[in-house]
Amino acid sequence: MTILLQNAVFGLLIGGLYGLGAVGLSLVFGVLAVLNVAHGELIMLGGYVSVWLFTLWRVDPFVSVLAAGPLLFLGGAALFRLLFTRLASYSEEVRIKNSILIGFGLALVLQTLAILAWGADERAVTPSYAGRVAAIGNVVVPLSRLGAMALAFLVLGGLHLFLTRTRAGTALRATADDDQAATLVGIPIGRIYLTAFALGSALAGVAGALVSVSDAISPAIGLGWTLKALIVIVLGGMGNIFGTFVAGLFLGVAESMSGFLLGNAYREVVGLVMFLIVLSVRPRGLFSR
Amino acid sequence: MSGDRQGLLQLEGLTKAFGGLLAVSRVSFDVAEGEILGLLGPNGSGKTTLLNLVAGALRADEGRVRLAGRDITSLPARTFQLVRPLSKLSALDNVLVARLYGRDAPGFTAARRESLQLLDVVGIRGKADAPAAHLTLMERKRVEIARALATQPRVLLLDEPLAGLNPTEVDAALNIFRRIRDSGITVVLVEHNVRAVRALCHRIIVLNYGQNVVQGAPDDVLARPEVIEAYLGKASADFQ
Numbered sequence: 001m002t003i004l005l006q007n008a009v010f011g012l013l014i015g016g017l018y019g020l021g022a023v024g025l026s027l028v029f030g031v032l033a034v035l036n037v038a039h040g041e042l043i044m045l046g047g048y049v050s051v052w053l054f055t056l057w058r059v060d061p062f063v064s065v066l067a068a069g070p071l072l073f074l075g076g077a078a079l080f081r082l083l084f085t086r087l088a089s090y091s092e093e094v095r096i097k098n099s100i101l102i103g104f105g106l107a108l109v110l111q112t113l114a115i116l117a118w119g120a121d122e123r124a125v126t127p128s129y130a131g132r133v134a135a136i137g138n139v140v141v142p143l144s145r146l147g148a149m150a151l152a153f154l155v156l157g158g159l160h161l162f163l164t165r166t167r168a169g170t171a172l173r174a175t176a177d178d179d180q181a182a183t184l185v186g187i188p189i190g191r192i193y194l195t196a197f198a199l200g201s202a203l204a205g206v207a208g209a210l211v212s213v214s215d216a217i218s219p220a221i222g223l224g225w226t227l228k229a230l231i232v233i234v235l236g237g238m239g240n241i242f243g244t245f246v247a248g249l250f251l252g253v254a255e256s257m258s259g260f261l262l263g264n265a266y267r268e269v270v271g272l273v274m275f276l277i278v279l280s281v282r283p284r285g286l287f288s289r
Numbered sequence: 290m291s292g293d294r295q296g297l298l299q300l301e302g303l304t305k306a307f308g309g310l311l312a313v314s315r316v317s318f319d320v321a322e323g324e325i326l327g328l329l330g331p332n333g334s335g336k337t338t339l340l341n342l343v344a345g346a347l348r349a350d351e352g353r354v355r356l357a358g359r360d361i362t363s364l365p366a367r368t369f370q371l372v373r374p375l376s377k378l379s380a381l382d383n384v385l386v387a388r389l390y391g392r393d394a395p396g397f398t399a400a401r402r403e404s405l406q407l408l409d410v411v412g413i414r415g416k417a418d419a420p421a422a423h424l425t426l427m428e429r430k431r432v433e434i435a436r437a438l439a440t441q442p443r444v445l446l447l448d449e450p451l452a453g454l455n456p457t458e459v460d461a462a463l464n465i466f467r468r469i470r471d472s473g474i475t476v477v478l479v480e481h482n483v484r485a486v487r488a489l490c491h492r493i494i495v496l497n498y499g500q501n502v503v504q505g506a507p508d509d510v511l512a513r514p515e516v517i518e519a520y521l522g523k524a525s526a527d528f529q
């Protein structure tokens with residue numbers, strides 16, 4: 001029983017990051033109808049920001065979040081200008097298809113650049129509190145993961161406030177709903193697209209820095225994160241922040257439980273199987289209304 | 290400025306043809322500030338086309354549109370028209386986004402407060418958080434009107450806002466429009482419902498075959514034999 005509970009706790013803690021990793025992708029897809037399959041690589045870059053700052057100046061990874069977010073925001077804006085702006089004038093279907101192609105190319109380039117810059121090896125951040133745990137009864141909670149989970153939740157809360165309590169956030173939601181109607185209201189949707197992509201990238205950066213708190217970073221981690229994000233989005237339903245977060249937690253627990261019950265080889269399989277089942281049975285998402 | 294005496298909105302010889310069909314033909318009139326002008330005419334007489342010309346959604350072949358003396362004929366689409374709702378956003382957000390991106394937009398908090406007040410004016414404050422897609426036709430029309438008001442238009446263009454409503458709903462809508470009228474806003478109203486036109490409008494213009502055939506005070510215009518024959522006979526039959 002304790003072992004089950006322990007696995008559930010681990011699953012929840014990882015799941016928080018799955019949720020955060022997926023929210024940026026979901027936001028970009030919702031607003032632009034651009035499926036950025038290089039989202040995982042942006043998470044990887046966020047991880048390297050943290051690794052870098054730690055290696056150079058021993059900057060705490062939780063502090064590095066403050067750098068990874070803005071840096072990836074700017075990087076995302078540049079990438080959007082460079083690669084995705086022209087897609088905006090096409091129909092939604094063309095946009096989705098072409099953005100996947102562009103995204104794959106971008107993923108390869110970013111991966112290769114990361115190998116050139118930092119080598120192919122795993123790099124880890126090792127703050128003083130790395131191994132520390134809190135014990136609740138017989139269940140052990142790693143403090144660094146708990147902190148990452150808490151911060152992920154705060155970031156999502158902040159995102160929710162941004163989307164519902166600011167002018168730009170309201171415009172973002174309007175554009176996601178119907179970009180032509182949004183244009184008619186006078187919303188400059190070109191700028192909103194740019195903002196959404198940059199914001200999605202910043203969320204990836206923050207997620208990456210938080211991943212570095214407890215996991216090693218390497219140039220190859222991107223694809224795995226993109227896949228997780230896609231599974232989480234399908235489970236949670238598009239454009240629903242808290243649905244996405246809950247779906248992230250759900251996937252984390254499901255993976256961790258099945259890894260324990262069926263053997264570690266089945267960890268990832270469970271997520272993909274859920275992905276397929278939900279796509280065929282409830283294509284609008286498990287938690288959508 | 291001479292805009293006041295000549296009218297806030299001035300149409301001069303507006304003409305628009307679709308292929309060989311002359312949809313609007315040399316229509317000229319002024320709308321004074323604070324006036325509610327009714328635009329009547331049988332189906333296909335060019336009312337919607339005329340509103341689109343004024344709104345800048347269509348380019349005129351000939352003629353001018355002036356707003357407060359300024360020529361706005363060839364400016365891009367102006368936002369003082371009814372636009373389609375954002376169906377996933379709440380009623381409040383629909384109004385809010387219009388307020389935030391309208392004329393003289395205030396900060397977010399003030400815009401939100403004003404949007405709630407507008408929902409109050411149109412009588413659906415209770416549905417503020419409901420997604421537009423979940424509203425009834427009447428409720429959606431109310432949201433549309435609140436949105437149009439939220440952009441703080443100099444001139445509000447309304448194309449058959451009462452279409453599809455039952456008599457009780459028309460009464461409710463009339464109350465809303467009276468409040469809008471009393472707020473001093475300038476309105477061009479296309480409407481088939483004669484009772485509504487009589488109740489709301491200061492002046493009426495009747496179009497037929499794209500031409501301005503009659504204009505004057507509602508009671509005078511609606512009593513004219515040619516108007517009754519060309520238009521009202523059919524329209525009042527519609528509303529029996």
Ligand SMILES: Nc1ncnc2c1ncn2[C@@H]1O[C@H](COP(=O)(O)OP(=O)(O)O)[C@@H](O)[C@H]1O
Nearest residue numbers: 307310312330331332333334335336337338339
């Ligand atoms: N986009 C268009 N293309 C071609 N003909 C049009 C178009 N819009 C309107 N018309 C024609 O112009 C005439 C006037 O239409 P409209 O302005 O919609 O009339 P109303 O609103 O008074 O019913 C009609 O004969 C209509 O068929």
Ligand SMILES: [Mg+2]
Nearest residue numbers: 336337338448
């Ligand atoms: Mg019409």
